[in-house]
Amino acid sequence: MGKTTKLKNKLAVINSIQYLHILIYILLAGIMFLVMYSNVKPEVLHLEILHPSEQTIRSPLTIEDKIATKAKQDAAVKEVDDVFTLKSEYADNQVDLAISIFDSIDETNSEASDVYKSKVKEWESLTEEDRGEEPKPLSASEKLQMLKTKLPQDLTNRIPDDVFTALLTASPEQLSRTKDAVITAVNNVMNTRIPSSEVENAKNKVVEELRYSSVDTALREPMREMARFAVVQNVYYDVEATEEKRQQAIEAVEPVKILQGQIIVEEGQLITRDIYRQLELLGMTNTNNPIQPFIGLALILVLVIGALVYHFYNEIPTDRHRNIYLLIFAIIFTITILLMKGISLFQQIDYSDIGYIVPVAMGAMLIKLLINEKVAILSSMIFAVCGSIIFNQGVTGTLNFTAGIYFLFGCLAGVLFLSKHNRRGKILQAGLFVALINIVVIFSIMLLQNGSYSSLDYGSSIIMAVLSGVIAAVLTIGLLPFFEAGFNILSTMKLIELSNPNHPLLRKILTEAPGTYHHSVMVANLSESACEAIGANGLLARVASYYHDIGKTKRPHFFIENQMNIENPHDKIAPQLSKTIITAHATDGAETLRKFKMPKEIVDIAEQHHGTTLLKYFYHKAKQQSDREILESDFRYEGPKAQTKEASVIGIADSVEAAVRSLSNPTPQKIESLVNNIIADRLQDGQFDECNITLKELDIVAKTLCESLKGIFHSRIEYPAEATKQKVKEA
Template sequence: MGKKKKSFQLFSTIKAFRFLHIAIYILLCGIMFFAMYSNVKPKELNIDPFQPSKETIRSPLTIEDKESTKRKQDEAAKEVEDVYTLKKEYADNRVDLISSIFDLIVETNDEAEEIYNSTKKEWEKLSEEDRKNAPEKLTSSEKLRMLEPKLPADLTDRIPVSVFTALLEATPDQLSRAEDAIITAVNNIMKTRIPASEVQNAKKKIEEELRYTSVDTSLKNPIKELGQFAVIQNEYYDVDLTEEERQQAIDAVEPVKILQGQIIVKEGQLVSRDMIKQLKLVGLLNSDNSVQPFTGLMIIILLMMAAIIYYFQSEVPTDRNRNFYLLLFAIIFSITIVLMKMISLFQQIDYSEIGYIVPVAMGALLVKLLINEKVAIISSMIFAICGSIIFNEGVTGTLNFSIGVYFLFGSLAGILFLSKHNRRGKILQAGLFVSLINIALILSIMLLKNGNYSSLDFGSSVIMAVASGIIASVLTIGLLPFFEGGFGILSTIKLIELSNPNHPLLRKILTEAPGTYHHSVMVANLSESASEAIGENGLLARVASYYHDIGKTKRPHFFIENQMNIENPHDNIAPQLSKTIIVSHATDGAEVLRKYKMPKEIVDIAEQHHGTTLLKFFYHKAKQQSDREILESDFRYPGPKAQTKVATVIGIADSVEAAVRSMSNPTPQKIEALVNNIISDRLQDGQFDECDITLKELDIIAKALCESLNGIFHSRIEYPAEATKQKVKEA
């Protein structure tokens, strides 16, 4: 007994340690890190260049081979030929130039003719003696001098003078035919592409084309010279267009990627230099980046720990010891992670799907039952992430998404099942439900992979899915009492022990206050059914009801259920004293229960079941007997008000049972009206303000109480006296 007391004190000291939560968070980080360390540690490859590989090596990730991509882009750019642009406007420009030259020739001839005619008219006006020397037409040289100022300087430099002289000497008809011929030839030649290397050939072509025209013989050579002058290069290298096409060719090149799961080296294959380069690229030979996976692991662990810290700070009420529940969570979490890691070691037998048998739902179920649902849900997510890393053997990449989804949905299935069936006896059924969801998930995963699976593969996976759910429920049932006992949590076994009629306190009630004992049993029956109706612990309600009036054993005869064939002592004392005696049974009961080291839940219910309700009978009696003002607060129970739903149910059942027992002829209608009135009065009096019970749950409690009371106080057939005697005789 002494050792047990010392260990309890040590445990209490540990729970009250100021920095315990920090130590637990660090411990959880360490457990997760070491559990997943080997799964993210870069694999050391025994690779020798130009030697056969001892194993098949796959890429752990998808990554772009930028060097190969660049090489392909350069090759694509080189294949693009230089782009040359045809300057179509050059043909029109050269034709316009030839036309302008001929126009200037015609203009010069016309001016020369005008000068001649003007001189001739002047000559005709002279006397016969003065008209001895008749005027002559301008010579070609004179016309040429007139033409040269009109022509551009570069034109006269590049075209022989003889060409202009011949054109100036030609008749208008000859000039017209020559112009048409040369313009046609220049236009035809200049419409084709003439690169720099083909200019001379183009000049020869125009010479050939002009050779057979119907131009006067004297003009063929001049127009040939003029045509060759007109033909120039019209195709030029386009830098911008060339670069644009090369960029398009580069953009069209698909990036060279090493895909996740792609075989880089086959077993027995000679390791080439390119293979070594690819292995380095995917990080399998890069020792410089060996710290990166561990850094990534620490980041994801810190993110998960942030979620745990947040949920414990927001979801665990301040009136509960956070260190207590955090320590409980840490143990459950550690057991689940260690169990995962131990089973993952069997992956070495080349069966990567062994993870399907892990009873990961066990951790989620225990957290749901011992802490709360929201923490259980976040735990499920963390188990899924850790599991996807721990069971990554045999899959490409660091995360095994299939096993992660399997763990997540299996755990959530168990939590959701217990949310609707919040009873300890439903744990095994929850395990079967988890098995069913596991089967559906495994079949879904296998079908999505579209692989060729044999019947044996399907069968073994389904067996593991079923085993996972059942083992999870069995482990939950087996571990639950240890956690409840070790952490002082009120367990089912403990409640059953406290419900034993041979318990000293129950024997005390039975012997010293038999009426109170009977009343407590009736309240136990009512509160159990009502608690279970709203999803609360019915066994806790029953056992707490047995002890809720233990304080009445101190002065049993002052309570009406124990006043059999005796005078009511309250008739002879002041109502203030009666109030003190009646009210004290709640605090007296709590003191007795604490003295016997009863669980805190039962002590709280004994103290809270009357809340701060008003002793109406003695309050009104005091008002009648006194002339001074009597305060309501002086005739109320000290409280506190009910803090839990079970305490609320027991308080209602306590009042209902006493009220119905005092009814002369209870009927279902009267019972229903009475129950509704008692609940309504307590609601209006604010007795439920400190409890998170809902109006819907109060309605369910009322219906459950009415059903139980109707079963207890059901009407019976009254037999005539003679018939009754005959029945007794026959019996």
């Protein structure tokens, strides 16, 4: 068993392992974690309180100092004055109270008068013999008792009886003057702010208000007592308003933050208790490894692996051996990230810009060449994230955004430049393009940082940027053959090599079957444009078209394109034999390609491009020559049917090119009708059942082929001598 067969068997085993992709994802996550954990683990310092610091220590992150914030808030609360609220309604209440007392006095006097009059009237109605002593008006004490029944007890307890007595015995005019004076004075004083500490002063003030009243001397003291009684506190401590004001003061305090990069303690400075507390808050004195960096890195890895799973599931179809491509990615990724980690160790020699020399674009370019562009772009982003973490020494925080941007632009430059230039020489050009982008990015970063850089700084950065691009290209060229050979990969580089006209098999076709060679070139042109139009591999279609009819070199003269000035040998043999010879070119071609160790994709297309189509010409010829029943299955290609879009398109282009070539006057209408009929016939025959080409894509293929054929045949002129000729293709 040859080495190639053994390799294919091993790859088949790898691809058949059901849960291999899960294991690869776990290994990738583990490798990334091990490589980057040392870069995210917080630095632990051995410090002692009240001892000088041996180094200048900066904060690795931005964090709120809650203790300092609380102290600042407490100080703000102390500055807030208590809120005292003026009860403005108290003025009206106390005036109303004074009015009510005087009204009660008036009412009492009126009732006392009515009682007296009633007694007098009753006395006068009696005879002189029955009359006793003449009734007298109610005494002051009796009036006082009547008054107390009209007023609340707590009020009568606080006002002396002699005040009420004096007012009860006053004339109505004097009582009215007293009432007006008291109400006016109370109203004036109660409309000022009277806190508890100023009540006595307010009472004295109301007495001053009454000094110039026209009340009789006998009523002055009762008047003053009534006024003093009516004056009360009208300003009270407002708990809710005070608390609200304090809360506003607390909310107005900006949180005290220790900023990332802020100097906590300078070299030689004494470590005070407050400084040590800040270092504790930052986790820089904790000898136990904190769990937060572990969780943060784990979350990043979850995002990275999730993105990889999504892209590989959607971008790598199952028939392209997803496990194999994932394993290739894992190897390239591991090589790249270990290279980054190894070079990062030189940061310890106090040269933080050493990361500029890392040829990280190598990984992105290899992934672009061996897998596809979308996965390469995703990889560029992942390399940028990993690089920003790995090269974080000497920067504030966990991420070195400068390194991340540098790696991202370098990788993307390599990926995008290789999208159209894929030869080995072009890879070197891509490396130079990466170097150019690296230089531009470095200059941009230096200008944005607005720092003072010497000529040596600029020179060393440029040298490392150039070396990064060149080394990336050299490593890509050097590693590419190992991946191609180790995983039996048909890369773009390999396809371009196989398209060289000096390849032994292509020279064999050209010398032994020149008509077939020309036909193959035409099919290559048609199939490449059609495949590119539907998003298939146009280069694979072109190269496979060159080799798809290699089997015709075994019996070249039995195929119409190689019959120049000779009789058609099929005219002299049975249609069954013709069928055997014609259909054999597919299997013969596949066998020849296998002997030359050609890539499996090209071998498969040579074997599948006819599928199980019917040789209609020989089938109908056999039916005409035989009386017995002729089965269609006896005149069909052995297959298998096309398994890929490229094989389907090449099969269509093969039939279309031969059919159009047989037309005497290939007008655009004829070409379009012919192309549509061939595709419809193959579709109805089930030739596309085993590949993932869609009806919409078949429509695009038809339009693309028509445009290409119209461009080839639009200027063809039919000469009179040609008008009498018509070629009929048997195969």
